[in-house]
Amino acid sequence: MNKVEIEEGVRNFLINEVFYDKALDANALQPTDTLVGLLDSLGIMRVVNFCEESFGIQIPDTDILPEHFETIRAIAELIAAQQK
Amino acid sequence: MSVLPDLVRRAAERWPDHPAIAMDGRTFTYAELEATSNRIASTLRARGVRLGDRVMLWLPKSPEAIAALYGVMKTGAAYVSVDPSAPAQRACYIARDCAAAALITVPARAAQLDKEFAGEAPMRSVLYAEPAAESPPIAQAPVISWAEIQAAASGAIESGATARNLAYILYTSGSTGQPKGVMISHSASLSFVEWAGDKFGVSHEDRLSNHAGFHFDLSTFDLYAGARAGATVYPVSSRIAPFPAALAKQWKEQQITVCYATPSTFILLMGRGNLAEHGIPSMRVLLFAGEVFAVKHLRQLMDILPQARFANLYGPTETNVCTWYEVKEQPADDAPIPIGRECENCQGFILDESLKLLPDGEVGELWIGGGTLMEGYWGREDLTARTLRPIGTGNGKTQLAYKTGDLVRRFPDGNLRFFGRRDHQIKTRGYRVELGEIEATLSRHQAVEEAVVVAVPDDQFGHLLHAVVVRKPQASVEEAALKGFLMEALPVYMVPEHIEFRAELPHTYSDKIDREALLRQVMAAASPSSR
Numbered sequence: 001m002n003k004v005e006i007e008e009g010v011r012n013f014l015i016n017e018v019f020y021d022k023a024l025d026a027n028a029l030q031p032t033d034t035l036v037g038l039l040d041s042l043g044i045m046r047v048v049n050f051c052e053e054s055f056g057i058q059i060p061d062t063d064i065l066p067e068h069f070e071t072i073r074a075i076a077e078l079i080a081a082q083q084k
Numbered sequence: 085m086s087v088l089p090d091l092v093r094r095a096a097e098r099w100p101d102h103p104a105i106a107m108d109g110r111t112f113t114y115a116e117l118e119a120t121s122n123r124i125a126s127t128l129r130a131r132g133v134r135l136g137d138r139v140m141l142w143l144p145k146s147p148e149a150i151a152a153l154y155g156v157m158k159t160g161a162a163y164v165s166v167d168p169s170a171p172a173q174r175a176c177y178i179a180r181d182c183a184a185a186a187l188i189t190v191p192a193r194a195a196q197l198d199k200e201f202a203g204e205a206p207m208r209s210v211l212y213a214e215p216a217a218e219s220p221p222i223a224q225a226p227v228i229s230w231a232e233i234q235a236a237a238s239g240a241i242e243s244g245a246t247a248r249n250l251a252y253i254l255y256t257s258g259s260t261g262q263p264k265g266v267m268i269s270h271s272a273s274l275s276f277v278e279w280a281g282d283k284f285g286v287s288h289e290d291r292l293s294n295h296a297g298f299h300f301d302l303s304t305f306d307l308y309a310g311a312r313a314g315a316t317v318y319p320v321s322s323r324i325a326p327f328p329a330a331l332a333k334q335w336k337e338q339q340i341t342v343c344y345a346t347p348s349t350f351i352l353l354m355g356r357g358n359l360a361e362h363g364i365p366s367m368r369v370l371l372f373a374g375e376v377f378a379v380k381h382l383r384q385l386m387d388i389l390p391q392a393r394f395a396n397l398y399g400p401t402e403t404n405v406c407t408w409y410e411v412k413e414q415p416a417d418d419a420p421i422p423i424g425r426e427c428e429n430c431q432g433f434i435l436d437e438s439l440k441l442l443p444d445g446e447v448g449e450l451w452i453g454g455g456t457l458m459e460g461y462w463g464r465e466d467l468t469a470r471t472l473r474p475i476g477t478g479n480g481k482t483q484l485a486y487k488t489g490d491l492v493r494r495f496p497d498g499n500l501r502f503f504g505r506r507d508h509q510i511k512t513r514g515y516r517v518e519l520g521e522i523e524a525t526l527s528r529h530q531a532v533e534e535a536v537v538v539a540v541p542d543d544q545f546g547h548l549l550h551a552v553v554v555r556k557p558q559a560s561v562e563e564a565a566l567k568g569f570l571m572e573a574l575p576v577y578m579v580p581e582h583i584e585f586r587a588e589l590p591h592t593y594s595d596k597i598d599r600e601a602l603l604r605q606v607m608a609a610a611s612p613s614s615r
Contacts, residue, residue: 020568037144037169040576041326041352042513042545061356065330066323 006055006076007031013050014072018043031073036066044069051075057082086247087270089158091277091311092118093240099288099314105147106338107319112147114314117154119238120147124155124211126236127228128186131209135160135244137185138253140207141298142166142175142193145319148213148230150307152188153252153298157270160243161185162250164265165298168322170575172196174263178255180206182265182462187225188213194220247271253462254301254401257517257578259508261524265462266401273304275429275455276404281309283408283427284342284369284393288314291338291366295320295331295345300515301401302373305344315342328357332364339366344397346514347377350385351544360388373397373405374514375546376502379418386414398423398502400516402471402486404456406430407500422499423492430454431477432500433485434492439475444494447503451475453485508599510539511546515577519549522580525573526551529566531559536589537580538603540610549580550606554588 001009011029018039019029039047047069048059059082068078095104096118104117112120133139139156141163143149156163164182166175176197179187188211189197197205198221205223212219212230219229251270258264286292292310294317296302310317318338324330332353335343350372353359370385370392377396386394399405409424426432434448435441442448453475460468474482491503508519519537526535534554539547555561563583570579590598590605 016564020564020571037322039326040169040513041328041348043576044326045356061329061358063329064327064356066327069327070323 001055003076003080006079007072009054010047010051010072010075010079013047013054017050018046029072031076032071034070035072036070039069047075051079055079055083086274087157087243087245087249088251088273088277088308089121089154089243091308092121092154095288095311095314102288102314103316104311104314105150105317105319107145107147108321110147112151114311117147117151120151121154121158122238122240123233123236124152124188124213125158125241125243126239127211127233128155128159128161128209129241130236131186131226131228133159133161133185133208135249137161138164138182139186139188140164140166140175140179140182140184141188141213142168142170142179142197143188143190143213144168144322145294145297146214147319148215149188149298150317150319152211152213153307156188157245157251158241158243160245160249162252162267164253164255166255167297167299167575170299171572172200173573174575176200177262178265181262182253186211187222189222190214191216191218191220194222197222245270247274250459252304254299256401257509257515257521259518259520261521261528263521264464264467267459267462268401268404269459272404272456272458273308276427277304277308277312279427279429280305280397280405281312284309284371284395286310286313286315286342286369290315290341292317293320293335293338293340293343293345294318295325295343295349296514301404302344302346302514304404305371328352328355328359332357332359332362335364335367336362340364341366342369342371343367344371344373346374346546347372347381348375348513348545351378351381354381354384354388355544359385364389365391367392369393369395371395371397373399374516375511376420378543379415379421381543382411382421383414386411396421396424398500399452399456400486400488400490402458403430403452403454403488406452406454406456407432409499420502422495422501424499426454427456430456431483431485432492433475433477433483434494434500435475441476441478444496447491447493449506450488450490450492450500451485452488453477453483457484457486512539512549513545513577515575517549517578522549522551522570522574522578525570526553526566529561529569531555531561532566533557533559534589534597536597536599536602538599538606540603540607549578549582550610551580551583552589552602552606553583553585555585 100115201223205225294306
């Protein structure tokens with residue numbers, strides 16, 4: 001799976017399972033749009049669980065940091081790094 | 085002290101150069117906080133804000149936001165702080181409900197507010213409490229930029245406020261489908277702040293973490309007990325708050341000494357934040373409230389921070405903190421820890437349904453009287469009359485008291501223990517939630533015939549919410565669309581984790597919805613053995 005496909009997978013999860021139809025606008029949640037302030041601690045944990053289950057990775061607690069969850073691109077880069 | 089802004093004025097006189105607020109590498113000294121809040125007060129006053137008005141704040145945490153809280157109170161008005169992550173629909177409902185004279189926000193919120201107010205802002209002016217290049221208009225209300233505020237006079241203005249005037253209104257979940265505003269006077273807030281500051285020995289050398297939002301009553305300890313002592317308050321930004329590892333690291337770097345948060349916060353810090361590794365040797369007081377702290381997690385926390393004092397503070401928003409229990413030793417068994425004894429400025433009464441005092445040892449409803457009580461609910465005289473009323477306290481005496489809805493029992497050692505709720509109010513992530521408000525919102529959806537929300541107990545978050553919905557005949561709506569509908573109106577912590585559709589709901593013999601049966605069914609379906 002390439003980076004664009006990972007970004008699309010994360011985006012679909014956020015739209016369908018976290019923000020629901022609030023973000024159904026085709027232009028919403030672009031890879032570099034900020035997610036800061038949109039996710040609470042439970043939301044972050046759901047994103048982490050999704051990434052671990054969908055991409056077969058383990059994200060260490062020490063990597064669950066703001067800089068890795070600021071945008072969809074940052075999340076995709078974290079996933080790619082864990083896959084290596 | 086008679087009003088909350090006196091705390092900052094006095095701290096600015098005694099410790100002008102001491103940091104009052106430190107956040108994201110920026111610091112406001114007490115002198116700067118005093119001057120900036122005076123400028124905000126002068127700006128508001130020039131726009132007609134006066135004693136008895138309400139000013140709403142809808143903005144992320146920042147040093148400017150804290151200056152704005154004081155600035156509002158310095159005009160004699162009460163501040164109404166709204167959850168920065170709440171949907172615009174809810175924020176605008178609150179602005180209209182409290183008839184806000186002014187709104188303090190940030191330019192990034194302008195488009196949402198403009199759309200929601202539909203061209204007609206209910207307030208006289210909008211202030212932007214953030215240095216920004218642009219100050220976009222909101223629904224034709226006059227807009228004042230941060231640069232204009234900075235140019236205002238920095239001297240104090242006369243507010244005319246006394247201890248009995250309102251300091252702030254905190255909106256909490258309401259069972260009838262809309263949030264309700266709890267009115268707190270300067271006197272009630274100071275009664276709690278002075279008790280807590282003395283009890284936990286907060287001094288100007290302390291560094292207090294502020295985790296709770298300013299719409300949440302836990303924040304009043306951080307802000308005002310901190311200012312009373314001339315201590316430094318470290319607000320946790322929304323960028324850091326959801327990340328336990330980042331928060332634990334930040335606490336260590338900031339050498340936090342006092343922290344007041346929900347058990348959920350501490351559990352996440354231990355579970356995902358490597359708190360044990362960071363240690364936080366500076367921490368000396370750890371206070372928690374808002375929900376029951378599962379003993380197995382509390383023991384773990386006491387192991388990690390053996391040097392700290394631990395106390396369970398109890399009290400609905402309507403009473404501030406009214407009972408407390410210091411956990412001096414690790415609990416021997418897994419029974420929930422007590423909510424403790426009354427604070428010296430409060431009195432607790434355990435009554436039966438006919439409002440008769442019950443003898444010690446019997447379970448009854450807790451009513452609270454004393455100096456920390458709210459003034460009532462904003463614009464809800466009916467509800468105020470039902471929940472805040474004189475009760476007989478023995479020997480022919482009566483006292484004004486608040487009906488908490490909490491069932492408690494006093495044990496022989498004098499401590500009160502919590503035994504559950506009389507109604508459908510629950511706690512999730514420390515927030516108090518009326519299940520009826522979520523059900524009422526769900527019922528407003530055109531495809532929903534009937535909806536019930538049950539709260540599934542959860543060690544980490546207090547409760548997780550599960551909605552069961554019956555659709556109208558021939559109507560079609562899916563879970564995602566219904567959650568999206570809820571997110572337009574409710575804060576994210578009130579949106580159920582799961583929405584399940586059924587053809588009908590279980591009913592009791594008297595034809596009421598059988599909530600207990602429903603909860604049992606939901607819990608059984610969720611248990612690992614049923615998968």
